Amino acid sequence: MITSYEIFVPMLMGSGASLRTGLKVKQLGCSRVLVVYDKGLKDAGIADTIVENINNAGVETVIFDKVLPDPPDTMVEEGAVLAREAGIDGIVAVGGGSSMDTAKGINVLINNEPPIMKYFGVQKNLKKGVPMVFIPTTSGTGSEVTNMCVISCTSRGNKDSVVSSVCVASLAVIDPDLTMGLPPKMTAATGIDALAHAVESITGSQANPLSDALARDAIRTIAKWLPVAYRDGSNEEAREQMILASTFAGMAFTNGLVHLGHSIGHTLGAHFHIPHGIACGIALPEVIQYTSKTEWKKVRMICECLGTDVPDDASPDEIGAAAKTALRSLIKSVGIPNLKDLGVSLEDALKAAPAVTADAGFAMVPYRITAARVAELLKSAYDA
Numbered sequence: 584m585i586t587s588y589e590i591f592v593p594m595l596m597g598s599g600a601s602l603r604t605g606l607k608v609k610q611l612g613c614s615r616v617l618v619v620y621d622k623g624l625k626d627a628g629i630a631d632t633i634v635e636n637i638n639n640a641g642v643e644t645v646i647f648d649k650v651l652p653d654p655p656d657t658m659v660e661e662g663a664v665l666a667r668e669a670g671i672d673g674i675v676a677v678g679g680g681s682s683m684d685t686a687k688g689i690n691v692l693i694n695n696e697p698p699i700m701k702y703f704g705v706q707k708n709l710k711k712g713v714p715m716v717f718i719p720t721t722s723g724t725g726s727e728v729t730n731m732c733v734i735s736c737t738s739r740g741n742k743d744s745v746v747s748s749v750c751v752a753s754l755a756v757i758d759p760d761l762t763m764g765l766p767p768k769m770t771a772a773t774g775i776d777a778l779a780h781a782v783e784s785i786t787g788s789q790a791n792p793l794s795d796a797l798a799r800d801a802i803r804t805i806a807k808w809l810p811v812a813y814r815d816g817s818n819e820e821a822r823e824q825m826i827l828a829s830t831f832a833g834m835a836f837t838n839g840l841v842h843l844g845h846s847i848g849h850t851l852g853a854h855f856h857i858p859h860g861i862a863c864g865i866a867l868p869e870v871i872q873y874t875s876k877t878e879w880k881k882v883r884m885i886c887e888c889l890g891t892d893v894p895d896d897a898s899p900d901e902i903g904a905a906a907k908t909a910l911r912s913l914i915k916s917v918g919i920p921n922l923k924d925l926g927v928s929l930e931d932a933l934k935a936a937p938a939v940t941a942d943a944g945f946a947m948v949p950y951r952i953t954a955a956r957v958a959e960l961l962k963s964a965y966d967a
């Protein structure tokens with residue numbers, strides 16, 4: 584077996600880790616950094632604390648606090664103009680996936696001419712950007728350890744991504760203290776996103792022993808601690824375990840890749856404006872059940888991580904059914920709504936199936952599946 588594990592981001596982990604941000608930024612050789620975040624983070628007081636910490640280390644800061652959900656290309660390009668004019672030599676992103684994706688897009692445009700849409704796809708020859716430090720404040724996207732940014736293309740009305748080493752952080756600061764104030768709904772949605780990263784990467788076409796190990800650990804941790812973090816947001820151990828699981832799942836999927844669950848998630852998100860984590864969780868049990876037809880050994884592994892006993896002589900279909908039941912139970916336990924709960928009609932949901940097969944990530948699905956079969960999965964998940 585030949586495998587490669589190419590993407591690795593140095594990390595600083597633990598309670599209070601973000602209080603060393605300034606020191607780390609200085610050690611990276613930065614003297615003036617762009618700090619990227621959204622207004623919510625400013626209101627929560629987290630952004631000001633990080634900025635002050637950076638300034639106290641003798642590093643100047645330039646603020647870009649206009650981050651929007653599903654980062655539009657125009658907003659990224661505005662940030663890049665600011666970064667270039669201010670002559671920054673580093674970027675610090677604080678927040679969820681949107682802040683980190685924005686920072687990555689800005690970094691692409693530091694030394695490469697806009698528009699950002701010119702660079703959608705896998706890019707091997709981009710000019711380098713500046714060192715980036717990512718500080719996640721949610722436990723789910725794993726964006727702090729991936730090599731891609733997802734950008735909304737305003738002229739085409741869709742989302743696409745830049746995949747490049749220019750999108751890789753120089754350091755990820757993983758501080759569970761920053762997630763303590765996350766409300767239950769956000770905790771659940773981001774946690775299920777991390778679960779989807781782990782179970783899809785473990786069954787994905789690029790899975791390798793290291794991504795499997797990271798994914799298995801993430802699934803075990805999420806199964807145990809996500810319901811606790813959801814019920815009791817102030818449980819420090821649950822928050823610490825969940826941010827570790829999110830990062831491990833991110834490392835797993837940036838190397839093992841995600842597949843059908845995320846293609847369905849992207850499509851439902853775009854059609855019905857459903858948050859990413861919820862959209863990825865809606866049909867995840869059905870996807871893994873279907874995946875068991877070819878990847879039953881891996882799906883058995885998922886069952887074990889979820890604490891579900893599967894008899895030694897179980898058939899692929901039985902293994903798939905057990906995984907579906909266990910995943911649905913976990914997803915339900917943290918209040919993730921189904922399509923019916925979200926007010927989507929069954930007819931509209933089924934109409935979205937062909938778009939799933941047109942999703943950029945659909946090529947990563949490790950088996951052949953038709954739009955009609957995807958519609959069956961959506962029908963099964965509709966009011967589950």
Ligand SMILES: [Fe+2]
Pocket residue numbers: 724776779780845859863
């Ligand atoms: Fe995701």
